[in-house]
Amino acid sequence: MPTLATVLGHPRIGIARELKKSLEAYWGGATPAESLLATAQEIRTRHWSMMKEAGLDQIPCNDFSLYDHMLDMAVTVGAIPPRFRKIADPLNRYFAMARGVQDRGAGIDLSPLEMTKWFDTNYHYIVPELSADQAFVLDPARIAAELAEAQALGITPRPVLPGPVTFLKLSKFADDVPSGKDTLSLLPRLLPVYEELLALLSGHGVTCVQIDEPCLCFDLDPALEEAYRVALSQLGRAARRPSLLVAAYFGTIGDNLRLVTGSGCEALHLDLVRAPADLDAVLTALPAGMKLSLGVVDGRNVWRADLAEAHRMVRRAVTALGSERVMVATSCSLLHVPVDLDAEKRLDPELKSWMAFAAQKVAEVRLLADAAEQDEPQGAEFEQAGAALARRRTAATVTNPAVRRRAEQVTDAMTRRGASFGERSARQKLRFGLPLLPTTTIGSFPQSREVREARSKWRSGSLDGEGYQDFLRAEIRRCIEMQEKLGLDVLVHGEFERTDMVEYFGEQLEGFAFTQNGWVQSYGSRCVKPPVLYGDVSRPRQMTVQWSGYAQSLSKRPVKGMLTGPVTILQWSFVRNDQPRSETCRQIALALRDEVADLEQAGVAMIQVDEPAIREGLPLRRRDWGGYLDWAVGAFRLATAGVSDETQIHTHMCYSEFGDILPSIVAMDADVLSIESSRSRMEPLEHFRQHGYPNDVGPGIYDIHSPRIPTVEEMAALLELAARVLPVERLWVNPDCGLKTRGWPEIESSLANMVQAAAKLRSTYSGR
Numbered sequence: 130m131p132t133l134a135t136v137l138g139h140p141r142i143g144i145a146r147e148l149k150k151s152l153e154a155y156w157g158g159a160t161p162a163e164s165l166l167a168t169a170q171e172i173r174t175r176h177w178s179m180m181k182e183a184g185l186d187q188i189p190c191n192d193f194s195l196y197d198h199m200l201d202m203a204v205t206v207g208a209i210p211p212r213f214r215k216i217a218d219p220l221n222r223y224f225a226m227a228r229g230v231q232d233r234g235a236g237i238d239l240s241p242l243e244m245t246k247w248f249d250t251n252y253h254y255i256v257p258e259l260s261a262d263q264a265f266v267l268d269p270a271r272i273a274a275e276l277a278e279a280q281a282l283g284i285t286p287r288p289v290l291p292g293p294v295t296f297l298k299l300s301k302f303a304d305d306v307p308s309g310k311d312t313l314s315l316l317p318r319l320l321p322v323y324e325e326l327l328a329l330l331s332g333h334g335v336t337c338v339q340i341d342e343p344c345l346c347f348d349l350d351p352a353l354e355e356a357y358r359v360a361l362s363q364l365g366r367a368a369r370r371p372s373l374l375v376a377a378y379f380g381t382i383g384d385n386l387r388l389v390t391g392s393g394c395e396a397l398h399l400d401l402v403r404a405p406a407d408l409d410a411v412l413t414a415l416p417a418g419m420k421l422s423l424g425v426v427d428g429r430n431v432w433r434a435d436l437a438e439a440h441r442m443v444r445r446a447v448t449a450l451g452s453e454r455v456m457v458a459t460s461c462s463l464l465h466v467p468v469d470l471d472a473e474k475r476l477d478p479e480l481k482s483w484m485a486f487a488a489q490k491v492a493e494v495r496l497l498a499d500a501a502e503q504d505e506p507q508g509a510e511f512e513q514a515g516a517a518l519a520r521r522r523t524a525a526t527v528t529n530p531a532v533r534r535r536a537e538q539v540t541d542a543m544t545r546r547g548a549s550f551g552e553r554s555a556r557q558k559l560r561f562g563l564p565l566l567p568t569t570t571i572g573s574f575p576q577s578r579e580v581r582e583a584r585s586k587w588r589s590g591s592l593d594g595e596g597y598q599d600f601l602r603a604e605i606r607r608c609i610e611m612q613e614k615l616g617l618d619v620l621v622h623g624e625f626e627r628t629d630m631v632e633y634f635g636e637q638l639e640g641f642a643f644t645q646n647g648w649v650q651s652y653g654s655r656c657v658k659p660p661v662l663y664g665d666v667s668r669p670r671q672m673t674v675q676w677s678g679y680a681q682s683l684s685k686r687p688v689k690g691m692l693t694g695p696v697t698i699l700q701w702s703f704v705r706n707d708q709p710r711s712e713t714c715r716q717i718a719l720a721l722r723d724e725v726a727d728l729e730q731a732g733v734a735m736i737q738v739d740e741p742a743i744r745e746g747l748p749l750r751r752r753d754w755g756g757y758l759d760w761a762v763g764a765f766r767l768a769t770a771g772v773s774d775e776t777q778i779h780t781h782m783c784y785s786e787f788g789d790i791l792p793s794i795v796a797m798d799a800d801v802l803s804i805e806s807s808r809s810r811m812e813p814l815e816h817f818r819q820h821g822y823p824n825d826v827g828p829g830i831y832d833i834h835s836p837r838i839p840t841v842e843e844m845a846a847l848l849e850l851a852a853r854v855l856p857v858e859r860l861w862v863n864p865d866c867g868l869k870t871r872g873w874p875e876i877e878s879s880l881a882n883m884v885q886a887a888a889k890l891r892s893t894y895s896g897r
C-alpha cells in the first residue's frame with residue numbers, strides 16, 4: 130500500500146467568512162436556523178470536495194463546528210450544565226451555552242460557559258462545565274449526520290474527536306463543586322460513552338477515527354499519566370471499533386510516547402514541525418503493526434514547507450517502517466491558517482511564492498506522500514518549492530542591516546526604569562492627583578458599523594484620507610466627551626483607527642505584509658487576520674501619536690496612550706521561521722520603544738502596552754518556560770523602560786490564567802496592570818496576594834464578553850473582594866478587557882454603574 134496523505138482538520142469559517150456572517154445573521158434574528166445550517170453544509174461540502182480533488186486519502190470530518198469543537202464534544206457526551214437543560218431546542222441550547230442568554234423581561238439570565246485559549250494558539254475554546262456527579266450520555270445526532278453527509282460525497286471520512294483525557298483535562302467543574310476535585314476522576318464514567326460512539330461509527334462504516342490528544346505534549350503529573358494509561362488501553366481494547374489514530378501535537382511527545390505505543394491503538398500522529406527530534410525516538414519505539422502519521426507540514430504558519438527536509442523525514446520513516454505504515458500529514462489541524470492563498474490578489478508575488486495556506490498545504494501533503502518511495506524527489510513542484518526557499522533565504526527585502534545593528538547593541542540598562550516602583554509611584558501620584566480607586570477602561574470602544582463602514586470606504590477609495598481622518602477625530606471627540614460625562618478618571622482615545630490590535634500595528638511597521646482574505650477563527654464568529662511578519666521590523670513613522678495626542682488635547686484628565694506589546698504582536702502574527710522568535714520579538718520591541726518615546730514627548734503621560742498574549746506564548750513543556758519568559762519579559766521591558774519615572778506605564782492581560790507566571794509578570798515592572806477577573810470572581814487576585822504582587826492592579830469587574838449590564842452592587846461586591854486581598858491604595862477600577870465588541874447604549878449603562886461602584890467603595894475606604 131502506498132503512503133497515505135491526510136490532514137488533521139480544516140478551517141471552518143469559510144474563505145469569505147460565510148459562517149461568521151450566517152451565524153451573526155441568525156443570532157440577530159435576520160435569518161432562520163435553516164439558512165445557517167445550509168451555509169454550514171455548503172462550507173463543509175466545499176472543503177471536503179476540495180480535499181477529495183486534491184487527492185487526500187483520509188479526510189477529516191466532525192472537525193467542523195458551528196461555534197467550537199470542545200463545546201460540540203460536551204454536547205455529544207451529554208455534558209449540558211443544569212441551567213441550560215430547560216432550553217428545549219438543541220440549537221438554541223448550544224448557542225446559549227456558548228454565549229449566554231439574557232432576557233430581563235422574561236427574567237432569564239444564563240451566564241455562558243467560560244472561554245479560554247486553546248493551548249498556545251490564538252483560538253479560544255469553550256470550557257466544558259461539569260458537575261460533581263456528572264453523568265455522560267451519548268448524543269450522536271450531529272456526528273452521525275455529518276458523517277452521512279461526508280459519505281454521500283464519496284470520500285473516506287475520518288471523524289475527529291477531542292480525546293477523552295484532553296476533553297476532561299481542559300474541562301472544569303461548576304463553581305458549586307468543592308475545589309480539590311480533579312475532572313480526570315470522571316474518566317471511568319466518560320470512557321464507556323466514547324466506546325459507544327466508536328461502536329456506532331464502526332457500524333456506519335468508519336474505518337479510522339482520529340483521537341486528538343494534544344495534552345500528550347504536556348509534562349504529565351501522575352494523575353494525568355494514569356488517565357492516559359487507562360483511557361488509551363481501554364479504547365484500544367474496545368470490542369467493536371474503527372482503528373484509532375492518536376494525535377499528539379503542538380509540542381514534543383517525549384517520554385509520553387510509551388503511553389501510546391503500549392495502548393493497542395493502531396496509529397500515532399506526531400508534530401514533527403514543533404518536535405523534529407521525536408522522529409528518531411518513535412522509529413525505534415513503534416511496535417510492529419502500529420502506523421505513524423508524520424506531521425511534517427506546518428499547520429500553524431503560512432510558509433511553504435521545506436519540501437526537501439520534509440521528504441528526508443518521510444524517507445527515514447518509510448525506510449524504517451515500510452510505506453504502508455506511514456502517513457504524511459499536517460502538524461496539527463489547519464484551523465489555525467487561512468483557507469486559500471490563491472484568493473490573495475494583492476500580495477507581492479515574490480512573498481506569495483514563499484507562502485502556503487490550507488489549500489496549498491493539502492497539496493504539499495499529497496506531494497510528499499507521492500514522493501515517499503523516491504530517494505530523490507522529482508518534479509516541477511519540488512524544484513519550484515526549493516527555488517522559492519532559496520530565494521527567500523537570500524532576499525534583500527528580509528534583511529535590514531540597521532535594524533540588526535541596533536538589536537545587537539541593546540544593553541541591560543535599556544530594559545530598566547530609572548527608579549524603583551515605590552519612587553515612581555510617589556512621583557506619579559503627585560503628577561496625576563488621582564482619587565483612591567481610579568476608574569479607567571482598557572482601551573477600545575465600540576467598533577460600530579459606522580466605524581467599519583468608514584474604514585471600508587476609505588480602503589476602497591470612496592472616502593479620501595482626510596475624510597477618514599476627520600471621521601476618526603470626530604469619533605475620538607465623542608468618546609472623550611462620553612468618558613468625561615461618565616466621570617471616568619483616566620481616559621482612552623477609543624482605538625477607532627484599528628481593524629485589530631495587531632493588524633493595525635503590522636500595517637504601520639516595515640517587515641510585515643497583509644492579506645485580503647487571510648481570516649482565522651479566534652472564537653465563535655469572531656475572526657482575526659494576522660499580519661505576515663516576513664522581514665526585519667522597523668518603524669518608518671509614528672503609529673499612534675496623532676490619535677492619542679489629539680485625544681489628550683481634548684481633556685484635562687490623563688489620556689492613556691495605547692500600544693500592543695511586542696510579545697502579543699509576535700504571537701498574533703504569522704511570524705518568519707528563519708530566525709528565533711526571540712530575535713524577531715526584540716526587533717518589534719525596539720520599534721515600540723521609539724513609539725513610546727514619541728508619545729511621551731507629545732505629552733502623553735500614561736502609556737498602556739497591552740500584553741494579553743504573554744501567557745499564551747508559553748511552551749507546553751515547563752523546561753522551556755524559563756527561556757521563553759526571559760526574552761518575552763525582556764522585550765516588554767525594552768519597549769517600555771525608556772520613559773521618565775513620572776510617566777506611568779500600564780499593561781493589560783486577558784484570556785488566560787496568570788497564576789503560574791506571576792514572577793515574570795512582576796518582572797515586567799509595569800506601574801499598573803489590568804487583568805480579566807470578573808467571571809472568575811477575582812480568583813486570579815489570590816495568586817497576586819500569595820506572590821506579594823508589588824505594583825498597582827486593575828482587576829476587571831465588568832465582563833465585557835457578555836451583553837448583560839452589570840449592576841452597581843455586583844461590581845461593588847467584586848471590588849470589595851479585591852480590596853480584601855490587595856491594598857486598596859494599589860487598586861484600579863476597570864472592565865475585564867476592551868469594549869470593541871459591545872454596543873454604545875449597553876456600555877454607557879455599564880460604565881456608569883462601574884463609576885458608581887468605585888464611588889461607593891471610595892467612600893467606604895477613604896476615611897480608613
Ligand SMILES: CN1c2c(nc(N)[nH]c2=O)NC[C@@H]1CNc1ccc(C(=O)N[C@@H](CCC(=O)N[C@@H](CCC(=O)N[C@@H](CCC(=O)O)C(=O)O)C(=O)O)C(=O)O)cc1
Pocket residue numbers: 149251576578581582584585627628629630631632651652654655656657658701741784870
Ligand atoms: C483581544 N483579542 C484579539 C486576539 N487576537 C487579535 N489578533 N486581536 C484581538 O483583538 N485574540 C484574543 C482576543 C480575541 N477577541 C476578538 C474580538 C473581536 C474580534 C473581531 O471582532 N474581529 C472582527 C474582525 C476585525 C476586523 O479586522 N475588522 C475589519 C474588517 C471588518 C469587516 O468585516 N468589514 C466588512 C465591511 C464593513 C462593514 O460593513 O461592516 C467586510 O469586509 O465585509 C475592520 O474593522 O475594518 C470580526 O469581524 O470577526 C476578533 C477577536
Ligand SMILES: N[C@@H](CCS)C(=O)O
Pocket residue numbers: 571572573630691739741781783866867868869
Ligand atoms: N487595548 C485593547 C486590549 C484588548 S486585549 C482593547 O481595549 O481592545
Ligand SMILES: [Zn+2]
Pocket residue numbers: 571741781782783784865866867
Ligand atoms: Zn484584553
